Amino acid sequence: MDNKYSDDILGRARVKDNDELKAYYKELEGLGAGALWTVANDIEPWEPRTSSIPMLWKYEDLRELVLRSSELVSPEEAGRRVVYLVNDKRRDVSAAVGWLYTGLQVTRPGESTSAHKHKASALRFIMEGEGGYTVVDGNKVTFEVNDFVITPNSTWHEHGVAKDGKTCIWQDGLDIPLVNALEANDYAVYDGKQPTDVPTNYLPDSFGSAAGLMPAYENWDKPYSPIFKYRWKDVYPALKEAAKFGKASPYDGVLMHYRNPCTGGHVMQTMGASMQMLRPGEHTKAHQHTGSFVYQCAKGNGYSVINGTRFDWKERDIFCVPSWAVHEHVNLSDTEDACLFSFNDLPTIENLGLYQERPHEKDHQDIIA
Numbered sequence: 001m002d003n004k005y006s007d008d009i010l011g012r013a014r015v016k017d018n019d020e021l022k023a024y025y026k027e028l029e030g031l032g033a034g035a036l037w038t039v040a041n042d043i044e045p046w047e048p049r050t051s052s053i054p055m056l057w058k059y060e061d062l063r064e065l066v067l068r069s070s071e072l073v074s075p076e077e078a079g080r081r082v083v084y085l086v087n088d089k090r091r092d093v094s095a096a097v098g099w100l101y102t103g104l105q106v107t108r109p110g111e112s113t114s115a116h117k118h119k120a121s122a123l124r125f126i127m128e129g130e131g132g133y134t135v136v137d138g139n140k141v142t143f144e145v146n147d148f149v150i151t152p153n154s155t156w157h158e159h160g161v162a163k164d165g166k167t168c169i170w171q172d173g174l175d176i177p178l179v180n181a182l183e184a185n186d187y188a189v190y191d192g193k194q195p196t197d198v199p200t201n202y203l204p205d206s207f208g209s210a211a212g213l214m215p216a217y218e219n220w221d222k223p224y225s226p227i228f229k230y231r232w233k234d235v236y237p238a239l240k241e242a243a244k245f246g247k248a249s250p251y252d253g254v255l256m257h258y259r260n261p262c263t264g265g266h267v268m269q270t271m272g273a274s275m276q277m278l279r280p281g282e283h284t285k286a287h288q289h290t291g292s293f294v295y296q297c298a299k300g301n302g303y304s305v306i307n308g309t310r311f312d313w314k315e316r317d318i319f320c321v322p323s324w325a326v327h328e329h330v331n332l333s334d335t336e337d338a339c340l341f342s343f344n345d346l347p348t349i350e351n352l353g354l355y356q357e358r359p360h361e362k363d364h365q366d367i368i369a
Contacts, residue, residue, distance in 0.1 A: 053087060054311065054325060055096075056318070057319065059316035087320065096320055099178035100292050101175070105172050107132065112160030114190065115157065116158070118187045122174045123174075126146060128316075129165065131164060134149055139228060141228050148275075150267050152222075152268050153268070173343045175345065203226050235256070255274060258274065269347055273341070274342050277338070278330070280333055283331075286359070287327070290324055291344050291355065300333055304328065305367055306319075306327045309367070309369040328365065
């Protein structure tokens, strides 16, 4: 059977109401029950359906407000000083798209947050500043602009900026809405400061993050990547090298996933992340897939067409692509690369056997807005 469906096909609910049925439904409702055929067409759609809408958050509009928060509240008062980004259709769960949360966190020189942990997995993409660091289960890692950092679920973690550093802003990404929906979240604060028993950057350096090597003496048995920091200075050259061979996705350009070197899988159990490069003038083909995505432009400028609407982006702008939304990307420069960082819920989608993908009927969408 093809994808052309109608309500006349057998298996689709087509019951017409009458007084007797209405009374029957009322009686069921009083007993905490209901008739499936009254909701079947809504809860079992012919194809994936999202509650989110595509959105774009312009960094130039948000940056001053993010910085102002550092004048209004301290890290100690706020716990985490973050301006979160919320989808107009997901405000009830504070999600940016689907079951993903994102926000912009600011930390001044000499400031740090209290160490804490939660069942929600978290990640950071560094946007500006110098001297920033995070401590994850006693492992301190420093970071630079465009570095990608993970703080897996249930790990103790804290963040800060050295006294001689510069104010840092980074994008947080968490699966808080998902873990809350599963009624499994929690939060705890560490009593004091975490002890750091190993040298700074021990894990990313010792696991050979740049070379794809693993130390024979390390027995990493945790379900997430031991490389808590993925350096931009390693990632961007890798994209450039891959581009030399002309191999790329027609839908995503030169796309690379951040991986757990121990398994080859996603960096964490519930969230994955990628970096993709659009070569000068590249216009990808349109497609759709399950899984929710939050993007940030790490380099260059361009636009994406999502469900027929054009969203223009430049460095540090953030936008979202809801699950099953038709989308394509364009690099507006004829001479420079454009790079898009993204994080997603693909580990959850894939492990549950829910991933599907489909090319658009045409290479490119008609822009309607």
